[in-house]
Amino acid sequence: MTTNSADVNGIRDKAAIIGIGETEFSFDSGRSELQLASEAIKAACDDAGISPHDIDGLVRYEMDTNLETMVVQSLGIKNLRHWESVSYGGGAGNAVVGHAAAAISAGYCNYVVCFRAANLRSQLRLGQARNPSRIAGGQGVFAAPFGSMAPAHQFSLFVRRYMHEYGATSEHFGWVAVTLREHASRNPRALRRTPITLDDHQNSRMVVDPLHLLDICQENDGAAAIVMTTPDRAKNLRHADTLTLVEAAAQGSGPLNEGVIYRPDIAMSESVNTARDLWARANLGPKDMDALMFYDHFTPFCLFNLEAYGFVPFGEAKDFVQGGHNIRFDGMLPTNTHGGNHSEAYIHGLTHTQEAVRLIRGTSTAQPPNKTINRVLSCSSVAQLSAAVIIRRG
Amino acid sequence: MTQQQDQTIKSRPMTGPLEGIPLPDLDRLPDYERGFWEATHNNELRIQKCSACEMFRHLPTPMCPHCHSLEYLWTRVSGKGVVYSFVVVRNPVHPAIREKDQVPYNISLIELEEQEGLRVCSNVLNIAPEDIYVNMPVQVTFMPTVDEPNVVLPLFVPSK
Ligand SMILES: [Zn+2]
Numbered sequence: 001m002t003t004n005s006a007d008v009n010g011i012r013d014k015a016a017i018i019g020i021g022e023t024e025f026s027f028d029s030g031r032s033e034l035q036l037a038s039e040a041i042k043a044a045c046d047d048a049g050i051s052p053h054d055i056d057g058l059v060r061y062e063m064d065t066n067l068e069t070m071v072v073q074s075l076g077i078k079n080l081r082h083w084e085s086v087s088y089g090g091g092a093g094n095a096v097v098g099h100a101a102a103a104i105s106a107g108y109c110n111y112v113v114c115f116r117a118a119n120l121r122s123q124l125r126l127g128q129a130r131n132p133s134r135i136a137g138g139q140g141v142f143a144a145p146f147g148s149m150a151p152a153h154q155f156s157l158f159v160r161r162y163m164h165e166y167g168a169t170s171e172h173f174g175w176v177a178v179t180l181r182e183h184a185s186r187n188p189r190a191l192r193r194t195p196i197t198l199d200d201h202q203n204s205r206m207v208v209d210p211l212h213l214l215d216i217c218q219e220n221d222g223a224a225a226i227v228m229t230t231p232d233r234a235k236n237l238r239h240a241d242t243l244t245l246v247e248a249a250a251q252g253s254g255p256l257n258e259g260v261i262y263r264p265d266i267a268m269s270e271s272v273n274t275a276r277d278l279w280a281r282a283n284l285g286p287k288d289m290d291a292l293m294f295y296d297h298f299t300p301f302c303l304f305n306l307e308a309y310g311f312v313p314f315g316e317a318k319d320f321v322q323g324g325h326n327i328r329f330d331g332m333l334p335t336n337t338h339g340g341n342h343s344e345a346y347i348h349g350l351t352h353t354q355e356a357v358r359l360i361r362g363t364s365t366a367q368p369p370n371k372t373i374n375r376v377l378s379c380s381s382v383a384q385l386s387a388a389v390i391i392r393r394g
Numbered sequence: 395m396t397q398q399q400d401q402t403i404k405s406r407p408m409t410g411p412l413e414g415i416p417l418p419d420l421d422r423l424p425d426y427e428r429g430f431w432e433a434t435h436n437n438e439l440r441i442q443k444c445s446a447c448e449m450f451r452h453l454p455t456p457m458c459p460h461c462h463s464l465e466y467l468w469t470r471v472s473g474k475g476v477v478y479s480f481v482v483v484r485n486p487v488h489p490a491i492r493e494k495d496q497v498p499y500n501i502s503l504i505e506l507e508e509q510e511g512l513r514v515c516s517n518v519l520n521i522a523p524e525d526i527y528v529n530m531p532v533q534v535t536f537m538p539t540v541d542e543p544n545v546v547l548p549l550f551v552p553s554k
Pocket residue numbers: 444445446447448449458459460461462463
């Protein structure tokens with residue numbers, strides 16, 4: 001009998017996250033995306049205690065404007081041995097971490113960096129309509145003429161259907177917003193730190209009914225980077241006392257995902273597939289996780305994740321997030337303790353993996369009290385394709 | 395659960411296609427998409443149907459995703475369906491929507507009666523957005539766009 005790919009975990013504990021770094025987050029960085037990338041990578045190397053000259057592997061987001069050669073030039077990388085890019089923006093979140101861990105596991109390079117650097121507010125704004133006035137084909141031809149021109153338009157069609165199937169309401173999404181903002185209020189890096197109430201959420205402008213303004217992640221400038229190496233090398237570096245390992249990774253999609261809204265069941269996220277493979281590879285389950293990092297481009301997708309990864313049965317995430325206490329940093333499943341895309345910054349998911357590392361190190365600004373964080377799930381339910389990693393204490 | 399709300403002041407219904415926004419470039423469409431727009435130009439809704447396994451499909455593709463046949467026919471459908479999901483855009487993200495004061499408008503995902511899961515994206519006309527609901531029965535209608543009269547959109551109206 002042949003083995004399922006999901007039963008194989010070729011990266012288990014073979015890569016250690018040794019450094020994380022970022023720029024400040026802002027609405028107008030005032031500098032090039034290459035400078036942002038360079039600063040974030042340098043900061044991650046400083047955190048690790050290595051020189052950027054040591055880097056010999058790069059994993060980019062395909063959407064990033066910084067090509068490998070540009071980064072090599074700027075940081076003085078001597079000999080890039082391994083490079084790759086992962087498709088999309090949010091879809092590459094966590095996936096770049098899995099790919100980087102695989103490159104280390106395979107021995108393709110010694111020190112690999114994954115990064116995302118973008119002026120997503122002062123330059124390209126993903127929340128705005130970006131179609132040309134005449135479209136020469138593709139899914140946009142069957143959407144834009146009807147006014148479906150931005151991610152919030154497509155993804156909110158998921159949300160409406162989900163509300164219809166399971167009885168979730170805008171207030172349930174509001175509890176996610178309130179909780180993430182509370183976490184951000186403790187985080188000096190966060191762009192939005194003023195606490196909000198459920199009323200604030202409900203009274204915030206309706207952008208795409210059923211999504212309020214406070215359901216939608218921000219658009220901002222900034223960069224983040226993560227450096228990895230082998231556990232053996234990590235034991236001689238700055239964070240040797242807290243070995244942080246990539247235990248498992250998975251990506252998944254499901255059928256008919258082009259155009260987002262044609263999938264067989266849009267009340268269910270594609271991440272059910274990602275989740276099944278992740279748990280199989282890790283030989284772990286929801287009960288083994290101490291904290292959660294959910295890609296929160298839109299608050300309802302935190303509910304999708306809770307269900308897809310089996311933390312609650314389908315349709316019950318709304319009850320789990322009610323009141324916010326279960327997902328608070330001091331609750332049963334601390335979620336997005338940095339404030340997430342929603343309130344910290346939108347760096348296409350890389351800040352979520354960084355926060356997972358902080359939780360293991362015990363340095364989060366919303367560190368769960370009276371609880372050692374040994375394992376963190378960082379994952380997404382993007383709506384088309386998604387990725388996940390489990391980060392664990394070594 | 396119904397999505398209907400009790401509101402005394404309702405938003406205005408859409409009465410036709412949105413203006414000033416992206417449209418298909420009919421001269422440059424791939425061959426496997428062109429039939430959709432040729433049909434709407436004739437006030438017909440035609441969907442790709444595989445000649446081998448007879449499954450409908452939308453989005454259009456050159457190959458049948460079920461049986462991998464390259465043969466298909468643009469097959470006329472009834473234009474009857476239900477609202478599978480819908481949203482109401484209230485914040486304009488396109489300049490023409492803003493300048494021409496076209497919010498609110500609805501984006502509706504219509505499931506056609508011919509096949510489970512066969513859906514097209516469209517707008518529902520002649521109804522206040524507050525009155526649209528999931529599973530609402532609708533019927534196709536056709537209207538040329540203001541900006542490019544050769545482009546005719548399949549839109550939907552509530553059916554009895
Ligand atoms: Zn077929």
